[in-house]
Amino acid sequence: MGFTLTKKRFLIWKTVMMVVAGLVVGGAIKLFWPEHYFAWFPFIPLYFYIFGWYYIFMFDYCRKYTPHKLLSVYMGMKFVKMVFSMIILLFYVLHVKVHKEDFVLTFFLFYLFSMLYESIFFFVFESNLKIKLKDKKEKNG
Template sequence: MMNISKTKRNFICWHTLFAVISAALGAVILHFALPGHYFGGYPFIPVYFYFFGLASIYMFDACRRHAPQRLLLLYLAMKMIKMILSLILVLIYCLAVREEAKAFLLTFISFYLIYLIFETWFFFSFEMNQKRKKKNKKKHETVA
């Protein structure tokens, strides 16, 4: 059986659910609320953020196991890598498909911000749970 931590499993489940809902909601908005603004590159955007999130959680899990003191540094590094890679991909797409550039750019930025909020919330919750567990563990050790 595959060795997967509870945190990784939770993130993958929540991340997958979030990706499906946000992709479907984005498609509905582009088709019905903003008719004529759906573009051929739309499916690329949710897929990009989904796979980047999966890569991130695997890196965070490895860091948590081997160098937990560097977890915050890895988090910040992953955010910078995501930003730089996103800028490169946006530039390439906008130069290659100029007629869809505006719709692609606005949609990509929306997904970027939504995923930034989701990932920040998840990892903030993770850190708060870790602190609470440590506090409870110390409390039980003191009582015993």
């Protein structure tokens, strides 16, 4: 599958968001609360970035081949992200056991960043799609 305009925009903005959020949050922790910085910090923005790639490829595949199931795929991907995130948190808390509270709090913060970005992106996507369909309908009469 190629890179559609939607996929390109999603990935560009997801990259910008994860890099900026990673640098700002990581920098703030190191600068203001160095005792709360943990070695696994870079994994968190990377996890959400990689999941974003999977997310947009699944969404694009569904948009092309089963467009009537877009809402189901969107909600399903939200559920999958939540389950994988809980598994990662559980693994970290039970096996790594270093800075548990810091990891969970930081992970949750990135989870919220990611959910907010994806929700806004797809709200704008759906709004633009509705406008295009309305214009097409008016043009065809």
